Amino acid sequence: MSAFISKTKIVATLGPASFLPAVQRRLMAAGVDGFRLNLSHGDFEEHAAVIASLRKISGEMGRPVAIIVDLPGPKMRLGMVPKPITVRRGAKVRFWPASQARPGKGIFLPHEISGLAQGVRPGSIIFVGDGMMQFKVKSIEGEIIETEALVAGVVRSNKGVNIPGYNTPSGVLTEEDKRGIAFAIQHKADVICISFVGSPEDMLAARALLPQTGNYRPCLLAKIERRQAVANLDSILAQADAVMVARGDLGIELPIEEIPGLQKDIIHRANMAAKPVIVATQMLLSMVDNARPTRAEVTDVANAILDGADAIMFSEETAIGHDPVAVVRIAKKIARQTERRLVKSGGVALEVRAAIRSEDSIDDLISSATCDVLENRTVDLAVTPTATGATARRIARLRPRPWIVAVTDNQTVRNILALSSGVFPLYVSSVSLSDRELAELLKGAGLVRSGTQRLVITAGSLTGVAGTTNSLKIIDVS
Template sequence: MNPFFSKTKIVATLGPASFSTSVQRRLMAAGVDGFRLNLSHGDFEEHAAVIVSLRKISAETGHPVAIIVDLPGPKMRLGKIPKPITVRRGAKVRFLPEGVSRPGPGIFLPHEISGLAQGLRPGSIIFVGDGMMQFRVKAIQGEIVETEALVAGVVRSNKGVNLPGYNAPAGVLTEQDKRGIAFAVKHKADVICISFVGNADDMLAARALLPQSGNYCPCLLAKIERRQAVNHLDDILAEADAVMVARGDLGIELPIEEIPGLQKDIIHRANVAAKPVIVATQMMLSMVDNARPTRAEVTDVANAILDGADAIMFSEETAIGHDPVAVVRIAKKIARQTERRLVKSGGVALEVRAAIRSEDSIDDLISSATCDVLENRTVDLAVTPTATGTTARRIARLRPRPWIVAITDNPTARNILALSSGVFPLGVPSVALSDFELAKRIKDAGLLRPGTRRLVITSGSLLGVAGTTNSLKIIDVF
């Protein structure tokens, strides 16, 4: 695999189509940079086995990947359905609490939502599976909600349910979430996704459950999927380590026509804050069943990159799709082609630079100065020894032409950096290295391409100490 094929990072959700070791190995070879484990499905034992498998493949191939654990959050979901149910438009479908006996024949959808019948009235619309299925409430009989299907489709177990106007509980992680965080910590997951974040307090509550000492410090990612989160985005960005534009629920909780503009705004504000940002949901959904994406989907992926996304994430496409590897290969080609246009236009870099021009922090000054030097065509690579990844991310948000090799002795920081655009993380025993040793490490890792002769290296007053980066130098490699 060519580590420098595309700067945009790819996240693949694992599921029945990609749980096998052979498919995981092929996905990694195709260029996946992060693997998402959705705790809404499966059990801890299954997920633990997958983490072991991914770590082993990563170590064998030398390809760093982020293990991403996605918490269910207080999301409303359907219960277990023995096999997928095909629903025709106009069909009578009844929702009932999981565990309640069916009163007769017909289509029944079990759910895990407390008080669903009490919160609905005739005429209410129930959205299922990111809004792909819609049901109008016709009548309510005790705990059974009788509906009419407004669209045809297939319903599967554990699909999310949305009721526009419903406010999910905020400020308190569910007990299932707390168990999920404990699981993630036990297995040293690199990224933990907090679902249905409402404000900064939700991130602080999650962080309080992480280890308060030691070298292990996972990335806390805030999923932006509620109006409340949009309204408190700056506060959330201050407490989160990364964010996700979770368009599935966001496109139901808010008017769908607002999503394109919100996506651009969220990405830009995350770039300014130097926080990695992932765009997710229905990126190439047609590839669940088809060999090629639609033209609109190709354009959607490209526009997310042009907006400034660090990574794009696939859900059903790689979890249950007929060819997960093909999804990744096509996404990489789209990314590479789009990045050429991004470098020429300089759009993202110019917008971020304009936003941080008045900042006077040393980190911002160093990142800006580094990118100024990287604009010189004789410079081939940026090298950033880093304890936490902060310097590399601040440079990456300005989308320089050359790649950034982030050298770190922290395995978790290395894997998290795999999600930052244009960054190749390289693990070393110690970052307290001389310029000659840095260049040798890069060369031994096969990261000096033919013709590479000049590097920009950032450094700090205290080698290996976080937060001390305050200088840069240019060296020639012979």
């Protein structure tokens, strides 16, 4: 398998359709760069086994992948539904606390939301599963909420619940989240997703629970899915290592017609901050059941790439879909075709480049100068020895034509960089390498073809020390 498949990275959520190691291996072979474990489902023992499986397969295939642990957050959810429930439009559906005995016959949906009956009123709309199911409240008797289904569909366990105007809990970490962070640290997950972030303080609270010493530094990702998060985006970006445009809940918290513009704005501001950005929710949703996506879904994936997303994430498509591998293969095809247009047009990176040229930081000057050199058609590859991945990410946000090979001696940094657009991370025991040693390393990894190739290499005044990159050089490798 070629190292350079597509610059846009793919994240696959694991679930019943993809828990088997054989499927995980096929997903990696198809081009998955990160695997998401949703802690809202399953238990720690199951997730630990999956992480061990992914690490084993990744090592055998020599393919770096990021292990992403997604915390539940204070999200309102349904309880356990013994089997999927098919609901017809107009059907009478009752919500009741999962902690109580089932009240009687009919369609009852258990929920785990404290005080829900006191927080809604007749006429309120209850959205379930990223808004795919909608229920209008008709009456309330004690803790039983009687509703009418406004659309037909299927309801499954643990689906998220949203109610516009409902006073939802804040984004401060729950006790379940804290246990999830401890689990992620124990198993050295590469990325930890903080759900329902509302302020930079939420990110600081999570960061305080991370290891403060040693080489293990997981990436802390802020999921942008609340109105408050959009309002505080810049301050959240300052405290986050990466962000996700979580369009499911965002599209219920805010008018759905605002989502396309918000997506572009969030991606642009993340690019400016040199923070990786993932776009998620319903990217190729029809492929849960169908062999091919809709034309609108293909356009949606392409537009996210054109907007400047580093990665595209799939949820149901790879967790419960009938062919998760086909989803990844089609996504890669869309990405490759879209990236050809990006190369021709310069895309959104031109705006970012113009903005950072006015900055006076050495980091920005080096990344801008590197991309200027990379635009020369005789240059084949950028190489960035890095301790933290910062230089590679700063160059990657400018979307240069050649690939960026990030050479690092930190396994976690390597895996996190697998999520940055156009970056191929390469692990070495030491980044203190001469030009000749670096060239031989690239040859041995199959990243340099036969014949002369021209490389642009970034360097620092103190090799292997974070934050000291201050120069670049050009070498020819035969």
